[in-house]
Amino acid sequence: MTTDDGGPVSRAEDRSLSQTKLILDRLADSWPRRAYVKKQELEPFFESDKEDFLEHLLPFRQHPQYQSCSPDMRSRVLSCGWLMYNAKTVQIETEIVNPACLDIIGGAMPGLRAAASQKAVCETMVDEVYHVHLVEQASRLTRSRRGLDDVVVPQFNLVRRMRERQRDLSDPWQRRMIQFATAVVSEIFISDYLHLLSESDEIQSFNRMTVAAHRHDEMAHSPLFRSLAHLFSHELTVDQRAVFAGMLPEPVLWFADRELDVWLLLLRQIGFPQADEMIRECKMSGTADLASLDSSGVVSLAEEIGLLDSAAAHDSFARQGLIP
Numbered sequence: 001m002t003t004d005d006g007g008p009v010s011r012a013e014d015r016s017l018s019q020t021k022l023i024l025d026r027l028a029d030s031w032p033r034r035a036y037v038k039k040q041e042l043e044p045f046f047e048s049d050k051e052d053f054l055e056h057l058l059p060f061r062q063h064p065q066y067q068s069c070s071p072d073m074r075s076r077v078l079s080c081g082w083l084m085y086n087a088k089t090v091q092i093e094t095e096i097v098n099p100a101c102l103d104i105i106g107g108a109m110p111g112l113r114a115a116a117s118q119k120a121v122c123e124t125m126v127d128e129v130y131h132v133h134l135v136e137q138a139s140r141l142t143r144s145r146r147g148l149d150d151v152v153v154p155q156f157n158l159v160r161r162m163r164e165r166q167r168d169l170s171d172p173w174q175r176r177m178i179q180f181a182t183a184v185v186s187e188i189f190i191s192d193y194l195h196l197l198s199e200s201d202e203i204q205s206f207n208r209m210t211v212a213a214h215r216h217d218e219m220a221h222s223p224l225f226r227s228l229a230h231l232f233s234h235e236l237t238v239d240q241r242a243v244f245a246g247m248l249p250e251p252v253l254w255f256a257d258r259e260l261d262v263w264l265l266l267l268r269q270i271g272f273p274q275a276d277e278m279i280r281e282c283k284m285s286g287t288a289d290l291a292s293l294d295s296s297g298v299v300s301l302a303e304e305i306g307l308l309d310s311a312a313a314h315d316s317f318a319r320q321g322l323i324p
Contacts, residue, residue: 013234016304020230025116046145050204053081054196059258059289065278073272079146080266082207084259085197086135087153089214092186093128095159100183101125103176104228111235112228120224127217138210151269157257157287158186165250173240178247180232185251187225188297191218226301233305241306245313248302249320252295256288295322 055074058081060066066077104112104121112121143149162182166175194215200208233241260279267275299322302308308317317323 017231017234020227021114021116045206046141047204047206051075051078051202052142052146052204052207053078053085054200054203057081057196059260059263060278060282063278063282065274069273073270076146076148076270077267077272079142079148080151080270082142082203083139083148083151084153084262084266086139088156088158088259089135089190090132091156091159092190093132096162096179096186097183098125098128100176100180101128103179108173108176109180109232111231111233114231117228117231121228124221124224127221131214131217134210134214138207141206148270151266154262154265156259156262158182158251158254158259161254161257162251174243177240177244178250180229181244181247182251182254184225184229184301185248185255185298187218187221188301189252189255189293191215191222192294194218222297226297226304229301230305233307242310242312245302245307245310246316248298248307249317249322252293252298252322253288253290253320256290256293258282258287258289260287290321299323 055061055078058066058077066074069077101121101124103109105118105125107113112118143151162178165178169175169178194211197203198208198212198215233244236244260283264275264279267279272278299308299317302313302317307313308323314323
């Protein structure tokens with residue numbers, strides 16, 4: 001076996017690739033047993049004495065304007081938090097992950113044309129479409145019970161910034177690469193993103209169960225996308241690997257965005273008093289909360305597949321605050 005520049009592949013690298021392919025085979029074969037899409041539909045019910053969302057996840061929870069609002073308004077804000085949480089899930093699945101999967105299925109991604117990769121990615125797309133159905137069902141229940149049918153959740157900065165980055169790139173392969181990098185980062189982070197709600201007894205049981213079902217599948221998607229990233233990067237040229245190394249840390253900052261602009265539009269829709277002033281003051285402390293993310297998974301992935309070997313790649317990760 002040789003590398004793209006004609007040099008021999010080391011035994012350690014060969015073993016690593018073999019292990020990655022074995023992981024893909026196991027993930028693909030385990031899908032009928034572990035996927036929640038194969039299980040009975042969750043039965044919705046409503047608990048009027050519990051909130052829809054965790055207050056400590058609100059980016060403005062300590063602001064005096066929020067602290068002084070009425071209990072009814074606070075409850076409406078938390079319901080909006082749940083709708084926003086679900087809408088972000090939908091946008092991640094439909095705008096980021098599934099398009100990346102379609103690129104793989106279409107044979108446009110180097111290193112990912114083998115049968116195991118194709119099978120695992122097809123199964124993942126089924127998972128993701130079911131997750132959209134799952135969280136939309138939860139949102140419909142909340143909208144109906146909380147009188148929020150007319151609330152509109154706009155596009156999140158995570159998606160918007162990926163789209164802007166794609167528009168800056170002239171080559172189609174680079175646009176596909178930033179889509180794939182954003183999908184990899186999202187799948188690494190989303191399990192932690194879902195963790196707190198999936199185990200909380202403070203919120204609606206149906207909400208908790210919905211998130212837990214989603215997280216169950218996402219815990220398999222994270223190692224899958226790590227394996228896909230490994231196989232993908234191995235087939236890139238030296239120049240292409242350098243581009244990928246520079247791109248991979250960018251979506252980390254996008255994922256950490258506090259989405260204050262989205263919150264402002266939601267707060268305006270429910271008549272939250274002085275929402276503009278509160279969000280403006282929150283922005284003064286920064287628009288992203290990188291400290292809330294455990295970025296070690298992205299860094300370890302980059303190390304495992306050799307993306308941090310160059311000084312330029314190391315600097316790219318350092319600029320995003322992921323390494324010293």
